[in-house]
Amino acid sequence: MNNFVIVCLDDDPGVVERLNRDLADFATLFDICNAYSIEEAIDTLQFIEQSDQRVAMVICDNELGNDNGVDFLVQLDQYPVASQARSILLNDKPQLDAIMQAVNEGRLHYCLTKPWSKKELHQVLLKELTTFVLKHTEEDWLRYSQVLDHRRILNAHIERQMSSFRSGFIQNTNDIDDASLARQVTDALHEFFNGNDEDRACRTYSEGHLLTKEGEPNNFLWFITQGEVALYKKDEHGYKHEVVRVGPGHLVGGMSFVTGEPSFSTGVTLDTTNVIKLDRQLFNKVMNSRSELLPLFTNLLLRNFNRRLQGSIQTEMRLQQTLKSLDEAYHQLVEKEKMAMLGQLVAGVAHELNNPVSAILRGSDTLKQTICKLTDSQLSHENQTRGNYILQQAMQSRPLSTSETRQLAKQLESVLDDRQLARKAVQMGVDKQEYLNNWLLPQKAQLKPVMAEWDNYYQMGNFLRSINVCAQRIADLVKSLKSYARQDDETIHTVDLHEGLEDTLVIFENRLKRHHVTKEYSALPKLNCQPIALQQVWTNLISNALDAVEEPGEIHISTRYTPGSEQKSIDVVVEDNGKGIPPEQQERVFELNYTTKREGNFGLGIGLSVCQQIIHQHDGTIQVESKPGEFTRMIVTLPLNQPN
Structure with missing residues (x-):
């Protein structure tokens, strides 16, 4: 049982229950008593008095059925056990008349409007309960310093100690400096x-x-x-x-x-x-x-305590400022690392975009000429219909290789008695027996001009297919690049890790095509994570692997998940056959500003440090395994069940 009590008065049990939850931090030093009517509150005050306790705080609703909470607060002075209590009035909406009445009576110290915030209530309680406790000089104030206003209580404690000693001093030492006081004590x-x-x-x-x-x-x-x-x-x-x-x-x-x-x-x-x-x-x-030594020595002792306390407070403030500066500097470094990586990625993507854009431009020029030929076509309606079919097939089918075309044309040459016509028939996909019997052989005498017209349909379909493939390629590149060009999305999403890995591989395709890349993906459950942050991890790991290998190198990316294991987690492994990392350097690769990049490779030395921080934010781990001259393997482990 504590010396002081906090009384919560409201006719709504839900409000009282919430008050009890919000007051949990103070329950170690203050007993919490609840009442649901003024009559029950009066009984509670009598019980507190019988228990030889005192009321420190009354939190009261203004509307208590037919009763008024302000009237109860005004009557508190009638009860000695609550005469010094601090008070908070709860309102569903601000009622100025009720508030002014309580203020005029000197019984209202703070007014809260429902629904209140826990932070605001906590700040009010810190201030008011500290004020209440400091009025009771017989209490051990230091006992309350960990829960209430630490600095006010410490300052009041020091002042009380100083006052108690000063009252018995023969001489006043306030005007003596520290060095003179110390010299007097020494002498x-x-x-x-x-x-x-x-x-x-x-x-x-x-x-x-x-x-x-x-x-x-x-x-x-x-x-x-x-x-x-x-x-x-x-x-x-x-x-x-x-x-x-x-x-x-x-x-x-x-x-x-x-x-x-x-x-x-x-x-x-x-x-x-x-x-x-x-x-x-x-x-x-x-x-x-x-x-005569007691007042001097006691004063010196208290001055030492006070200097030590002031030094601790100043040190704490300097540390907070230093931490703030370091945090800002760290975020600036992270942004520099991201921008440096973005510059490399954009250069590669620009190179990759050049090929499909050039193909689209070439195809559009050819289409202009081909469309004119189709509009002037002299084919019969039936052959025009067949040409439209050839166009549709060319838009959907995969073009044959030169060797495949040569082999099939050789088989058809004996039927059509013309190597060029046989080759065109194979390219257009009309070399099947049904097309021979129904399309080609019945008009064999006029087949050459007909095939020339059909070739225009085929070329248009083929160019349209090429334009579509190139446009999709550009869309994929832009989609993968967008996540790096915007600010990080700090929200949690449920995603497939393989999508993030694939997007990252697309970004690096210009560099990866010079190496042998293998992927070994296991079936993975979806993961709750920050996908943009994790994509930064994959970007750094793949970039480091590319910087470590000689052309043509080998890069292996794999994922692992064992459903039956005790630790429900996903492993993402990026391995290269580069020069490796010596054992003495493996322990330092996650340090800020440390880099193992060779001369000519740009590195700020913060990539892996950022990766480690992101993985730790996901309650995961990142490890390095390496053997100099053979391989380096980075293993990222992410638990499935992460705290919010």
């Missing part, structure tokens, strides 16, 4: 221990002497009179970092000595250092025998 301590130091409080340590050790109990207070001491902290990986250096006039071990908690840091002397070492018994002995 007083040396005077006390002069000829009376059987406990060896005044000591001299050589360089590297350990004073305090982080996380271990400390029963001593070291006052530095000469020399320098460094304080170290360990990070989450166990690495030791220097956080501050202190010299004459500073205290080491003060916080742990006063509170009895384990040492916050490790203190080590940096050179020959003179100190005054006090345990609790000796400390009490000194302070009890020298009444």
Whole structure:
């Protein structure tokens, strides 16, 4: 049971339930009591008083059936247990009359309109509950500092401590600077221990002497009179970092000595250092025998705590600013990497676009001439119909190779008695027996001019087919390129990974056609992911593979999925037979600004770093396996069941 209570009053159980959820962060230090009517709220106040608790906050709806929530807030002063409580009024819509009434009565501290946001409620509670707690000087304020306004409570705690000591001081030390105060304490301590130091409080340590050790109990207070001491902290990986250096006039071990908690840091002397070492018994002995020393020493101790606190706050602010700057710089680097990659891709795509565009232009010029011939055709209606059929077949069928055409024409030559006519019949696809019997042989005498006219139909169909294939090729290239020319889509989509891989391969086709590329795709379930981000991963991996191999190289792309395995995940593997990566470099390939690209290959050294970050955002992993002179294999593993 906590000392303070938050009362939630609303006749709608759903509202009360939501309030309880939003107040969960405060439930460790404040009991939550619910009421659904004013009568029930009054009973709750009486119960709280009997439990020897006090009401810290009342959250009340304005409309409670036939009752008015403002009237209840105004009556709170009648109940001693709630006389100092802070109050929040809930409104379905702002009601200025009710709000002004509560404000005039001095019983309204904040007004929330339904539906409220959890963030706004949280900020109001931080402010109002902190104000309430700080009015109760008998409370241990530090107990509330982790939940409420940390800085206000710490500042109030320091001020309260200072005030309590000042009240008993014989002299005021506010006007004394730190150096003068430290000198007074040093002189007083040396005077006390002069000829009376059987406990060896005044000591001299050589360089590297350990004073305090982080996380271990400390029963001593070291006052530095000469020399320098460094304080170290360990990070989450166990690495030791220097956080501050202190010299004459500073205290080491003060916080742990006063509170009895384990040492916050490790203190080590940096050179020959003179100190005054006090345990609790000796400390009490000194302070009890020298009444003028207590206010000086206490003030110095509090100043040390305050400087340390201010230093921590300033360090935190500098770190936040540094992190913000690093984040901006990182995003700029990522954009530079993407633009550099985009420049390479656009150059390749432009080269690929040139061929189909040139084919379309050539075909359109030929079509202009062929259309004129068709409009002036002297063929009979029946032969024109057959020509239209030849045109349709030419638009759909695959052209035969030269060897196939030669072989079939040789078989037909004996029937038509003309090699050229046999070759044209094979090209047009009218070499089947039914066409011979119905189309060709019945008009064998006039077949040469008829075949010449039919050839115009065939050429038009063939050109239309070529234009269609080239246009589709251009559309595919543009579709694959669009994802790189726009901003990243950060939303989650359910996609087939093979589509992203294929789009990326299309972009690189100009470079890939100089190598032997094999694909081994397994049947994969669809994956919830950020497809544009993953496409950046495939782009970097394939680009690195192309840069690593000599022409003609081998690049193998495969996907794996094992439905029966415990870990439901998909593997995407990009392997090349390039020069490989030495073992000492494999551990560094994911570091920012590190590149293994050979001279002449552009690399910013952030591609794999970006890949790793994207894969980690998908809760996946990326690994490198390589053997110098033989291969490099990049393995991306993506779990199917990812957190939102």
